[in-house]
Amino acid sequence: MNYQLNKGGNGMRTNVWDVRNYVEDLSTYPHVQEIITGFKAGETIAIPTETVYGLAADATNNKAVAAIFKAKGRPQDNPLIVHIHHQSQLEWFTHDIHAAAYKLMDHFWPGPISFIVPVQQGVLAESVTAGLNTVAVRMPAHKVAHQLIEMTDLLLAAPSANTSGKPSPTKAEHVIHDMDGKIFGIVQSEQVEVGIESTVVDCSQYPFRIARPGAITRNDLEAVVPGCMSDEHIMGDKPIAPGMKYRHYAPDSPLELVDYFESLELSPNEAVIAPLSEKDKVNGGWFFALGATYEDSSGAMYDLYNALRSADNIEQIEKIYITDFTPYNGSDALMNRINKAVTRK
Ligand code: TXA
Numbered sequence: 001m002n003y004q005l006n007k008g009g010n011g012m013r014t015n016v017w018d019v020r021n022y023v024e025d026l027s028t029y030p031h032v033q034e035i036i037t038g039f040k041a042g043e044t045i046a047i048p049t050e051t052v053y054g055l056a057a058d059a060t061n062n063k064a065v066a067a068i069f070k071a072k073g074r075p076q077d078n079p080l081i082v083h084i085h086h087q088s089q090l091e092w093f094t095h096d097i098h099a100a101a102y103k104l105m106d107h108f109w110p111g112p113i114s115f116i117v118p119v120q121q122g123v124l125a126e127s128v129t130a131g132l133n134t135v136a137v138r139m140p141a142h143k144v145a146h147q148l149i150e151m152t153d154l155l156l157a158a159p160s161a162n163t164s165g166k167p168s169p170t171k172a173e174h175v176i177h178d179m180d181g182k183i184f185g186i187v188q189s190e191q192v193e194v195g196i197e198s199t200v201v202d203c204s205q206y207p208f209r210i211a212r213p214g215a216i217t218r219n220d221l222e223a224v225v226p227g228c229m230s231d232e233h234i235m236g237d238k239p240i241a242p243g244m245k246y247r248h249y250a251p252d253s254p255l256e257l258v259d260y261f262e263s264l265e266l267s268p269n270e271a272v273i274a275p276l277s278e279k280d281k282v283n284g285g286w287f288f289a290l291g292a293t294y295e296d297s298s299g300a301m302y303d304l305y306n307a308l309r310s311a312d313n314i315e316q317i318e319k320i321y322i323t324d325f326t327p328y329n330g331s332d333a334l335m336n337r338i339n340k341a342v343t344r345k
């Protein structure tokens with residue numbers, strides 16, 4: 001199915017291409033050429049990946065990349081991730097990748113992980129790297145993303161497809177909410193599998209460092225190449241991924257962390273986002289599930305952004321509480337996102 005949003009509005013007409021029945025072989029989707037031609041012409045198109053939906057465009061086209069920044073309202077000093085479908089594409093725009101980085105790529109790609117490596121000058125649009133001498137690269141595993149990159153034979157720059165500062169989109173409807181009328185099109189698939197953005201590993205110096213935690217952990221990396229990860233704590237005050245200095249993933253209503261509770265009384269304009277196991281302890285207000293139990297970090301990652309957006313969409317809700325997983329669950333990535341979303345006092 002294909003339809004256009006925003007008919008008669010002031011903005012751009014945004015195509016929605018529903019490819020849910022064509023995921024296995026996208027070449028059989030009747031409108032696939034519109035998507036391919038759009039990318040080649042420098043249009044911005046949102047696509048599903050297994051982490052979150054991305055807002056993609058030709059990474060070598062200055063205008064196309066500028067349109068990504070504009071649609072998101074993204075600060076210019078925050079570089080983008082370049083998406084590839086095959087390791088041979090690395091030769092087009094990177095150089096001198098560390099042997100240990102190749103080992104990690106071989107093991108974890110395609111998948112929810114990005115590697116920061118030295119960039120060749122003069123290939124990518126300058127704003128992709130924000131003028132740095134490195135570039136973040138990812139090979140997504142999502143079949144739709146993978147096939148689109150292959151069919152276009154382009155390097156696709158893609159940040160998460162949300163308005164800057166808002167929770168990343170895990171469903172096509174989230175992208176439509178933020179991007180209708182601002183981009184050329186949206187490739188609609190199911191809710192994404194992982195639910196939070198990729199792990200970003202800085203491989204520009206050895207040992208490597210985690211620039212942004214994700215579903216693939218430091219221990220997972222160490223298990224593949226022992227000693228490859230620095231002990232340095234990067235989640236302190238000085239973020240090495242420029243994007244990490246901004247408040248992120250934030251709903252419009254104030255969001256506050258809440259500790260484990262035996263029972264919780266809420267007023268009709270309050271909501272709590274907590275593991276489903278805690279639902280019966282909550283009286284009044286609104287409840288949104290965040291995984292099954294406190295131990296279920298992958299379930300919580302899957303639910304997080306949809307829960308934040310769902311709570312925000314209910315006008316009556318003026319205050320949101322979210323549970324602190326720290327004592328129960330070793331996931332840096334989950335608490336990293338929750339801490340960035342909570343309202344600073
Ligand atoms: O899962 C993901 O990574 C998604 C999907 C669409 O691939 N993309 C994503 O992109 O989350 P974005 O732009 O929302 O986040 C990219 C992060 C930012 O924190 C940015 O600062 C960092 O990666 N980054 C990109 N290039 C970098 C570089 N050369 N050096 C340091 N950090 C970099």
Ligand code: MG
Pocket residue numbers: 159160168
């Ligand atoms: Mg983002």
